[in-house]
Each structure stands twice: as structure tokens, then as C-alpha cells.
Amino acid sequence: MRYLHRGQNFKGIHPCRTRPALLVEALEQRTLLSAAIALAGVFHSPAGAQAGLLASGAPRLSRPTEADVMAPTTVQAHTFPWYDGTVFKDKPNLVAQGLSPINVVYVARDTVVNEAWARATARQIATKGQIAVIDFERLSISTMHTDEATVRANMAQMIQIIDWMKNERPNIKLGYYDNLPVESYWVTLWQKPGDLARLNAANALLKPLADKVDYIFPSLYTVYDNTEAWRIYAEAQISRARQFGKPVIPFLWFEYHDNNADLKGQELPKAVWAQELATVRALADGAIIWGGWQRSWNDNANWWKTLQKAAVEGDAAPVAPRNVRAAVGNKSVTLTWTDAGSAGGCAIERSSDGVNFTIVGGVLAGATTYIDTTPLAARQYTYRVRARDPQGSSNPSAAVTVLVTRSAYAITGADTYDQGQGVAYAAFGALGGLDGGDWVKFSAVDFGAGGASKFLAELALPANSPNRSIQIRLDSLDSAPVATLSVSPTGGWSNYTWQSVGMVNARAGVHDVYLSFAGGAGVCQLRSIQFGAAH
Numbered sequence: 001m002r003y004l005h006r007g008q009n010f011k012g013i014h015p016c017r018t019r020p021a022l023l024v025e026a027l028e029q030r031t032l033l034s035a036a037i038a039l040a041g042v043f044h045s046p047a048g049a050q051a052g053l054l055a056s057g058a059p060r061l062s063r064p065t066e067a068d069v070m071a072p073t074t075v076q077a078h079t080f081p082w083y084d085g086t087v088f089k090d091k092p093n094l095v096a097q098g099l100s101p102i103n104v105v106y107v108a109r110d111t112v113v114n115e116a117w118a119r120a121t122a123r124q125i126a127t128k129g130q131i132a133v134i135d136f137e138r139l140s141i142s143t144m145h146t147d148e149a150t151v152r153a154n155m156a157q158m159i160q161i162i163d164w165m166k167n168e169r170p171n172i173k174l175g176y177y178d179n180l181p182v183e184s185y186w187v188t189l190w191q192k193p194g195d196l197a198r199l200n201a202a203n204a205l206l207k208p209l210a211d212k213v214d215y216i217f218p219s220l221y222t223v224y225d226n227t228e229a230w231r232i233y234a235e236a237q238i239s240r241a242r243q244f245g246k247p248v249i250p251f252l253w254f255e256y257h258d259n260n261a262d263l264k265g266q267e268l269p270k271a272v273w274a275q276e277l278a279t280v281r282a283l284a285d286g287a288i289i290w291g292g293w294q295r296s297w298n299d300n301a302n303w304w305k306t307l308q309k310a311a312v313e314g315d316a317a318p319v320a321p322r323n324v325r326a327a328v329g330n331k332s333v334t335l336t337w338t339d340a341g342s343a344g345g346c347a348i349e350r351s352s353d354g355v356n357f358t359i360v361g362g363v364l365a366g367a368t369t370y371i372d373t374t375p376l377a378a379r380q381y382t383y384r385v386r387a388r389d390p391q392g393s394s395n396p397s398a399a400v401t402v403l404v405t406r407s408a409y410a411i412t413g414a415d416t417y418d419q420g421q422g423v424a425y426a427a428f429g430a431l432g433g434l435d436g437g438d439w440v441k442f443s444a445v446d447f448g449a450g451g452a453s454k455f456l457a458e459l460a461l462p463a464n465s466p467n468r469s470i471q472i473r474l475d476s477l478d479s480a481p482v483a484t485l486s487v488s489p490t491g492g493w494s495n496y497t498w499q500s501v502g503m504v505n506a507r508a509g510v511h512d513v514y515l516s517f518a519g520g521a522g523v524c525q526l527r528s529i530q531f532g533a534a535h
Contacts (some may be wrong), residue, residue: 056509081286082311085133085251088292092299098311102288103130104177109138110417113157118164125165125172131249133173133217133288134161141209143202162212175215177251180206181240183219193233203240210244217288221253224259227272227300227364231279231461235359236349238283247285252276254291254303270302274389275364277310280346282386283359318387320394321346321368326383330407331416333372337385337397344388348372349396351382357396361389375404377418378444405446405510408531411458418443430460430496430527438523439477439516446533451506454532455483458526460496463489468519470526472503474511482507487524496527503531 023517044234083102084094095101103125107113113136125132139154140146146154158176187195193322210216218241220234234250239322241248254273256263268276280287289307298304335348345364349357350372363370375381387394406412414431417423420440424433431440455472468487471477485501517523 005238022089040392061426080281081249082307083091083131083249083286083288085288085290086292086298087290088295091292091297096417097308099289099307100286101130103128103132104288104290105132105134107134107136107138113161115164118161121378122165122168122172125174126169131215132172133177133215134174135177136161136179137177141179141206142184143205144182144184144187144198148205151164151205155206159209159212162209166212167368173214175213175217175246176209177217178219180210180213180216180244181218181237182206183237207244210246213246214244216241216248218248218250220250220276221257221269222255222272223257224274225256225263225269225272225299226276228362230272231362234276234279235283235362239282239359248283249286249288249292250284250533251288252280254289254301254307258442267303270306271365273303273306274310275344277307278388279362281310282344282347282388318344318389318394321385321387321397324383324385324397324400326400326402328402328405329371330410330412331373331375331377331404333375333381333402333404335370335372335383335385335400337368339366339368339387346370346391347386347388349384349386350375352379354382354399354401355505357382358385377406377442379404384408403444403510405444406442408445408447408452408513409533411528411530412442413528414440414526417441430525432493434522434523434526435524437516439514440531442513442515444510444511445513445531447508448533450506450533452531452533453503453506454500455485455503456498456500456532457485457498457524457526458498458528459487459490459526460493461487461489461522461524462493463491465489465522468523469517470523471516471518473514474507474517475514476512477514477516479514487519493525496525500532 049441076409081100082098084099085102085104103416105121105125111117121134136158139158141151141155141158143151158179162174165174180203182199184195184199184202186511187199218237220230220237222230224230238248238250240258254268256266258264267273277287321339323336323338325336325338327334337346339346345362345367347362348370350360351357360372360374361370370385372383380401380403382399384396384399386396413429415425416427417440420438422433422435422438423431423440425431457470461468465487466489470485470487471481472483472485474483482505483501483503485499488497488499490497515526515529
């Protein structure tokens, strides 16, 4: 239970050795979402898993869409169960003080796990009459780090264990610790589409196991002292757990995890612990508090006082934020509001249809501004804000709806195009493989009221490449070009220069911008574009 990361860490990087200084580049290059997760410094890759003993025969499952993984979050009722999973040597009866009992079954590595063991364990679980967590960490069931055949065999073994237990005592309720959903911090960190697709497929493969259990028990232990980073990962992981359609009850630990050599064993600051309790209460169906290994009970510990307040001080929800406003930037939306004084900060919810909302971020207590850098251009989004504290979440604020656009006058990375044909990524974020007939589209570019009179492109082209050009069209590939940039060679594929051309009449308002390439193979490598305002 103490070991959040089973096996070797991904790419050989131990989370304790991933210092914040090494992540400065991520902060500079990624969105707020990715950068904040980067500071968590937590990476996981199971390795060396034992092969399972049973054939699987489980069907292949289609990959879920992003909407499936980030399903709309249902805010929980204010009666919220906190479960006592602590292992203090001399703790009092915490059930009498507001916590619910739970049965954590620890499976040692040398335990022979077979039918006899499963049936005996089921009888013990039934005798206690509590929800049971099976802490069985020896098998990898993640195709992010283990081949699919091994995952299917391991999963079949875990399913067989559940079947034996349910056959012995049909009414027991249980789940596995920290196996569902798949943990993959690197994927959450970098948000690369290919890796996200692999993660979605890895989780979809586990559906037969999820169908067998009664609860999902993810681990949300804290490694680094970055509350915002923890919150972002926790919300993503709970949202992924929701796809399985079972109650989600995460594990929380009131100390820093052992993977942080500098902070391990230290109690989380009171404000950090309160924020974690508030986050889980807002999103999950319960929470299991773990900790106290080889420790004596301390009735005056800050973590316990904070948890007591959350568990026994009534269920009054915080007041919803007021005066929510939204301002559109360059593929971003800045939200502001009036804080009602919530102790746990606020959660930001977004919807593309005005009905189904997903949590896209949040802020700590006292903050009244949030910048969403993840919306797509040319999309209409509705936002609302909820206050949170350990007692739960407020009702949503009044909703605000905006159309997300790009600024024509901001430098726009070419690799952020919305649609295209015949394009391949090149180095340093530029687009390569641009040949005659290829094109890219940038949706909902806002030229403002005054309009633009000049197009600029940052590009590279070898010296022996004449007669290349980029045609700029608005709203349709079939429309007449408003400008044609004759590309001048720059001396090499790695030598980027800015080149510009005037536009036919100043263009105002919001338009889709199409760039089409002409001149045979290798028109250019394109890194950035920008428009110049008319004067």
C-alpha cells in the first residue's frame, strides 16, 4: 500500500530525482495544465510483471473517445463517507468519530493466491461485513508498459479470483487497490494525442475486470508539495475512473509519499490536506484514509483535526461564486468571478453543449481568476464555477457562454492548425512535408474591426529551392487568394526567417484561414504565422 509505483519507473527516472528545476522547459512550452502536472514529478511504469496463470479470451475493445474518458462529472451529494484505512498501532475507535470501517486485504508477494486462498478470504470478508479492498500489486495490467498478451493473462487471473470469491460469498462487495484506471503520469503530463489514444485503449482493455468489481479504488497519494499539480492529476484520474461505471473511492495519505526523499514521512500542510479532502469530496463517492504504518496515534495531529472537521461538522455546502465573467483570448478563455469565501478553492466546469459539464481545472482558496488554454478554436463553450470545501461543493454559478477564436495578430504556432492535408510534423514544432497541393486550416481567426493588411510567416527553405509559394485564403479553399507569399530560400531547413506579403484589401471580422502550398515537393518548413494590422 505504501508503494504507489509498482516495478521500475518509466524511462528509468525515479520520481524523487525529478527536480522542479528540470521542468522549467515544460513550464515555458506547455499549457498551464501540462506544466502544473509536470511539477508533480510522479511517473509510473510497471515492469517485470509475472505472467498470469489463466487464459483470458477477453474480447478486444474499441478505444474510447476523449469524451468517454473525460466524462461529465456528477457532483456528489453532501453525505459523504470517509473510510478508516489507517494502520496506527494504538488508534482509538475512529468509527465512533465519524469514519466508516473498511476491510483492506493485503496480499504479500509470497502469498500463494489460488482458489483455496480466494474462498477463505471471501469468508473472512463476509464475516466482517465491510467493503473490501484487495491490495494485490504483483501483476501488471497496463498495456502502457506490458505487452497485451501478458496483460490479458494477468487480468484473467484477477477476474478468476473475484469469481471464486463471489461464488463463495455472493453478497460481498470488493475491488482491487490502484489497478483501475491505468496510471500514466507522462501521458497526463504531455497530452500527446498518440499517447492519449494508447492510454484510452489500455483502460478500455480493462473493462472485463471493471465489470467484475463493485468499486474502483485509485491511489491519489501526494509526492510533491505542489497542490495545484496534485489537484489536476487527481481530477483527471477520478474522471478516467468514472468511465467504468462503478463507485469511485480513492485512497488518500496525509503524509508525503516515500518516493520523495526530501519530504517523505512529513505530514501534509493543513491547507494542502484540506484542499485534497475538498477535491475528493467534490468528485468521488467516498475516500479511504491510509497511513500510520509503525506509528503511534496522535489525537492532536493536524491531519486528524482537519479530517474530523470534514467528517463530523455537518454537511452545509459552500456558497456558489458570483459575477462570473469570460473574456476570449488567443485560443484561450479567461474567467473571473467574485469569491464567496470557500476554504477549498473553486472548480471550473466547461461544456460544449450547455448541458453536459466536465471539470477542466480549478484554483486554490482566494483565487478569482482562471485561464483555460485548452479550448478548440471556432467552438462555443459554456463555463460555470463551483466553490469547494471539505463539506462538499456549491451549486454551480450562473453560466457564461463564449465563442473561442484565435487572434490574427498573435504569433501562432503552425503546429496548432485545426485541419490539414499532406502535413507531417518536423523539428522544433514546425510543420514539414509541405508539398504542392497540401494545405492547413486555422479556424476562427479574429481580425478585429480594423482588419489586417499583411501576412507574415516564419519559415525555412534550402537555397536550391526556387518557385515555392504559400497562398492565403479566407473561409474556403475555393475562395480567391487574399495574398500569395513567394517563399525565398533561407539557406537550409534549420534556418528560419520571417517573410511577409501585403494582403488584397484589409480583412476584418472572424474568418477561417487556409494556407495552401504550391511549387512541387518541399515548399518550406513552417514554424509560425502572424497577421499585421491595417493602419
